[in-house]
Amino acid sequence: GTVGFGYFATALFWQAALERSSALLWTVAVGWCIILIFAKWRVFIELLRHVLRRGDMLFRNTFGPSAIEDIVARAEAEDNKLPISAFLDELLDRQDVIAEVNSEEKRLLAFLCRPSVMEALVDMCIAENNTPSGDSDLDSKRKFKFPFVASEILASENGRISDAIVRSRGLAVKLFSFFQLQNPEAVDSLRASYVTKIVSALLRCKNIEVLHHLVHNESFIPSLLVHVAEEPVADLVLRVLDSADTGRFFSSEVGQPRKESVDLLVNANVLSELAKMFVKSAENTEQGEGFRENTLTNTSKLVLNLSLRVLQLKRVLMEIPSELSVFEKPEEFIGVMIDAGIKDYAAQGNGRSVALMASLDVAAELLTTEVNRVEHDPSLGSSSINSVIAMVSRMSRQKIFGTEGNESETNGELTVMKNRSALESTALLEQCLRKRIDELVKILTEDRSQDSFSNSCEKVTDPFGITKFRIAEFVLACTKSGNRETVAVLLERKIPEVFLQIFFSREWNNILLNTVTTAIIYSFEAGSNDARKAWLNAGIIPKIMRAWSESEEVSGQKKRPGHMGHVVLLCTTLEKLFLQLGAESESLVDKQERDQFMKFCEESVAKEIERQNFRYSGLDERESEGDTPPMNTF
Structure with missing residues (x-):
């Protein structure tokens, strides 16, 4: 009817335009045609979307019940004597079960939201079923396929399913206490990823209800920090600050988090605990090498991303708690991490230290640009010094070190937020970094000829190594992004002489040459006369x-x-x-x-x-x- 009326009105407009040859009528007629075409396509698209979403109902009404409906009907039959797990296995083996959940098929949702079924789905995600069935194919599906499908159903953000989880204290406790019962070095990475996916989805679609459970579970955040070696778990700590209106799943877009979310991280002393974990892992050489490196890497990345995320609180008119500000207490967080990295470098004795590289990456990322430089005034309090003073764009690691980089959200490392719209003064942070310049330059200039080796071309008498390269990147980042006091200290330590010596003595180290060349060019084009x-x-x-x-x-x-x-x-x-x-x-x-x-x-x-x-x-x-x-x- 709407489209028919539109055609009738269009005919009247065109007739009037042709008879009177009025420019105004011609404009109205053309504009009305455009509106009609747009409206027609909107109606068509909505109709198509409705047909595709409800097409299963037409199919069932015409050709009988679907296979999934048949499974649900047999499970609900009064004379059924089989356990519910038999029907659940059959249901999860269907390729279209997730699509049926997303299309909100009522009978299927009613079956899935049964307390016994929900408990079985959660158990699949948090514990492996080791009971042999005599069928190797079924055992394999119970170990891999069914838990994955179950996690997809529970994380589908369907209103009825999410309500069934958060309104059942037993299910919520099972999910939120998963990490409390696990040995950090023996945790099942697959199960951990399932749980974090479900909890992240619940934080997005049932934010208030989930926070209500977490507020009464004081051990939730500490148990996550213990398992920070698992990257999905480290990301879940950051997701606690997600709001209900976050742009999309696992989004870096910023919404206003609830005060309860911030209080959870404050009460758990997240940054302080992460710094302690970093130091403990750096000093503990008895840990497995892979577990140790994952802990150091993910801990440092979480410190960085949490710091960047917390900076966004000012944007939504929320105060930044001092417990979550690395800029207000840099010695307690960044300082101890770099010190642990320097000790680890000396203890390793092979010219490589994951702890030192990870800590320097965090420090370099937190340095600011020219727009955000302020001089330290002792008369000001820390809260005044560490106030938001500039609106600047995101500064990725590639830009800090002077190389063109990918502006995507991920680059093989943990995500860094694109909308880095507010930064605090780094006066105290740079003061912390300046205290450690001498030790870093000492490592940078040390002779490692004892580690010489031969490759297919020639003998490398003094290998530079990845750790020294990261130190070089960090020092050059300080020369580019540091304030005047920091640059003055670097010049006093004769940093230009050090890097010119490196530049002209390592003529085939192209990556190092690129970094040094970019820093020198920056100094001549945009640096100070000093x-x-x-x-x-x-x-x-x-x-x-x-x-x-x-x-x-x-x-x-x-x-x-x-x-x-x-x-x-x-x-x-x-x-x-x-x-x-x-x-x-x-x-x-x-x-x-x-x-x-x-x-x-x-x-x-x-x-x-x-x-x-x-x-x-x-x-x-x-x-x-x-x-x-x-x-x-x-």
């Missing part, structure tokens, strides 16, 4: 020219050093800086040294860029004589 002067005083110009000269000496032997591409980038950056500053550059470097470098760029670097451009353009230099060289794309 930072620029520090790199120049460290002798970057003579070292570049010396490396170039050495490259020309061996170029005839087809052994061009691997860092020469990075050297060219540094040359073009310095040349651009001197041209921009003009005479002002004399405050940074001696005029004679600058003129000598500019001449070197004009005579040597420009020719190398031109040669590379011809090579990359697919032209031979001899064939392109007389042609205009292409633009500098090196």
Whole structure:
């Protein structure tokens, strides 16, 4: 009827428009046609959606009951003498059972919401059925397929099923006490993932009811922290802050959590306990290697993600509790984690420490950008210093370290929120980090020639190692994102000299060269004059020219050093800086040294860029004589 009326009104509009040739009527007629087409498609889509959702009812009414209905009918028969588990196994073996649950088939839901059936589904998810049935195929399904299907049903966010769980104290206690009865090193990872999936879904669709259970279960959060080696469990701690209007399942979008959620984490001293667990795992070498590494990695990631999530409380007009702020008490959280990592590095003796790498990753992520720098004022209280002062975009690990990265929510590591819209001052955090710079630089510059090895190309006499690379990333991140006090300490420790030595002595370590080159370029393009002067005083110009000269000496032997591409980038950056500053550059470097470098760029670097451009353009230099060289794309 609506569509028919629309057609009739459209005909009237077009007739009036044709008779009067009015621009207004023409506009109204065209607009009405667009509205009609849109409305027609909306009606069609809604009708199609309704037919697809309720098509099973038409099928059953026409061709008889479905297989699932038949199973439910046999289970509900008065003369049935079989146990309910027999029908449940048959039901869970059906491929369309989850689709039937999502379509809210009433008879099926009524059967599933029986107390005995709900208890059986929960038991499948939390405990493995080891009772042999004599059928190996059925035993395999009871071990893997049926528990998975049961967890999907319980986590389907169906209103009746979720109500049946949260309104039954026995079922809720079974789910929420699952981790209290498990040995952390022997927990079933599969069962743990099922339980966390169900609880996360309940937190989203039955937020108030679930929080009511958790408030009266003081051991729930502590039991989760004990099992933080399991990544789904670590994520569940973060999901406690989910609100009922979270954008989607396992979403990083921020909604306003309830005060009870925040109080749960505050009362459990989550950050403090995580820091203690990190230190304990770093010191405990008797743990299994895999379990130990998972604990250290997931603990540090949870500290980071929880800190970023808590920062969002200001956005929804909620105060940040001091117990959940790493910026207010950095020594108690970040400081002890880095100290534990440094001790672990010394204890390992092999140049590799997961604890040190994980703690430095967290510290680097929590550094802020230029927009959010404030100087520490002793006259201000910690609450004033640690107030939200800027609205800045998310700063991923790739951006901190100066490499282009994937902006997706996951990159093989734990999720970091995209909407990092509010940050606190890092004055106290950076003060904590500055105390540990000396020890980190000592590790960075130590000689590990005793760990030399041979590969297919040559003998590596002093391997750099992944841990030292992470330290290099962290120190360079401090030079880029730290406040003036932090940068001053780094320059005082002669960090530019350290990294130039690393740069020119490890010519084939491309990843390390990329990181150092990016930090140097940032200092010259966006850094302070003090930072620029520090790199120049460290002798970057003579070292570049010396490396170039050495490259020309061996170029005839087809052994061009691997860092020469990075050297060219540094040359073009310095040349651009001197041209921009003009005479002002004399405050940074001696005029004679600058003129000598500019001449070197004009005579040597420009020719190398031109040669590379011809090579990359697919032209031979001899064939392109007389042609205009292409633009500098090196």
